[in-house]
Amino acid sequence: xxxxxxxxxxxxxxxxxxxxxxxxxYVRWREQMVSDQIISRGIKDKKVIAAMxxxxxxxxxxxxxxxxxxxxxxLPIGYExxxxxxxVVAFMTExxxxxxxxxxxxIGTGSGYQxxxxxxxxxxxxxxxxxxxxxxxxxxxxxxxxxxxxQVKHGDGYQGWIEKxxxxxxxxxxxxxxxxxxxxxxxREGGRMIIPVGYSQTDQYLYLIKxxxxxxxxxxxxxxxxxxxxxxEKKSY
Ligand code: SAH
Numbered sequence: 001x002x003x004x005x006x007x008x009x010x011x012x013x014x015x016x017x018x019x020x021x022x023x024x025x026y027v028r029w030r031e032q033m034v035s036d037q038i039i040s041r042g043i044k045d046k047k048v049i050a051a052m053x054x055x056x057x058x059x060x061x062x063x064x065x066x067x068x069x070x071x072x073x074x075l076p077i078g079y080e081x082x083x084x085x086x087x088v089v090a091f092m093t094e095x096x097x098x099x100x101x102x103x104x105x106x107i108g109t110g111s112g113y114q115x116x117x118x119x120x121x122x123x124x125x126x127x128x129x130x131x132x133x134x135x136x137x138x139x140x141x142x143x144x145x146x147x148x149x150x151q152v153k154h155g156d157g158y159q160g161w162i163e164k165x166x167x168x169x170x171x172x173x174x175x176x177x178x179x180x181x182x183x184x185x186x187x188r189e190g191g192r193m194i195i196p197v198g199y200s201q202t203d204q205y206l207y208l209i210k211x212x213x214x215x216x217x218x219x220x221x222x223x224x225x226x227x228x229x230x231x232x233e234k235k236s237y
Contacts, residue, residue, distance in 0.1 A: 026058050029070035033057075037072050038090045045094045051120035052090055057083075059141065060111040079131045081227055083111040084173060088224060090117075092194045095208050095221065096169040098122045105164070105186065107157030107229070108173035112138030115150050118171070125150045126164045128157040130230050156231050160186040167191060175204050176229040179218075187211045196226040 034053050043049060058069035060083055065075045074082040084092075093114075098104070102122040106115055109129035115138070118125045127150065129135035135154035142150050153161065157172070158180045165186035172183070172195035179195060187193055191211050198204030205220040 026056065026070075030057065033070040033072075033086055037087050041087055043087075043090045043094055045097075047098065047121045048090055048094045048117075051093070051117045052086065054120060055113065055116045057086065057113060059145070060113040060116070077111045077134070079134055081110055081131065081134065083113050084226075089114050091222060092171055092173075092206065093117055093121070095194045095206075096171060096192050098169060102168035103164070104169045104171065105161055105167040105183075106171045106173065107160075107183070108227075109135055109138045109152055110173065112142050112150075112152070114171065114173055115152070116142060116145065116147060119147050119150045122169075123149065126153070126161050126167070127151070128153050128155050128161060130154070130156055158182065158229065158231060162186065169193070170195070172196065172229070173226060174229040175224075175226040179207070179209070180229075184209075184211075184216060187216075189214065194221075196224050 030053065034049060038049060038052050058066045061069045061075050062078065068075065072085060072087070074085045077083050098121045100122060103124045104118050104122055106118065106125060106127040109115055109127040115125050115127045129138065129152065132154045135152055139152040142152065160182040166188035167186055168188055168191050170183055170187055170193040175196040175198055177197065177199050179197060183193065189211055193209040194206060195209065196204045196206050204224050204226060206222040206224050208219050208221045210217045
């Protein structure tokens with residue numbers, strides 16, 4: 001009996017050791033991601049860097065990808081969707097020039113990772129996902145992680161979120177072929193929007209848009225590859 005107890009205690013201690021060394025790996029990989037992929041490629045906003053350092057990206061990917069969660073690439077999250085490459089998340093977040101008081105709309109919740117990064121920086125995040133299972137999963141995870149300033153909604157992001165508008169910033173993480181009119185309308189004066197636009201995954205640009213004196217000033221800033229915005233083609237505009 002005594003021997004059995006000692007054996008069990010050993011197994012428990014060994015298990016704890018193993019999981020804590022795994023946690024250390026994640027911390028190290030995250031730190032490496034921030035220095036090699038984010039800072040060295042020119043991201044300067046301290047709030048963005050701090051958020052990328054803090055949010056545990058491995059919690060947002062399926063179990064089979066946890067070991068590569070901090071790699072320099074997007075990863076599958078199921079339902080033929082992906083979590084974006086860390087650099088693209090940082091680039092888009094920095095482009096929004098977020099302030100602590102900002103209210104932000106995200107279209108394409110996916111895993112919830114981008115929403116968590118935004119929530120670390122600004123006042124509140126409203127995020128819409130068209131795949132019901134992903135919306136539900138992200139909502140649960142973000143609640144578990146303690147985010148009280150994120151609201152997740154299942155629906156078609158093409159329409160924006162009229163009840164919560166206007167927004168200081170809008171980030172779109174799926175690609176329409178034209179900028180949806182409701183999103184333009186729901187951007188506050190002085191607000192910023194970052195959105196991929198293009199006809200195919202090989203012909204897409206990120207556009208940074210600013211609303212100034214009621215007019216939208218658009219600039220193409222980076223070639224990218226996002227999944228298409230679902231349902232978009234059915235809309236009239
Ligand atoms: N921001 C996400 C990655 C998004 S991948 C993350 O951090 O993980 C793009 C997401 O946009 C997918 O989950 C896809 O289902 C969603 N999507 C596509 N079309 C949409 C639409 N019309 N409205 C809302 N979400 C949409």
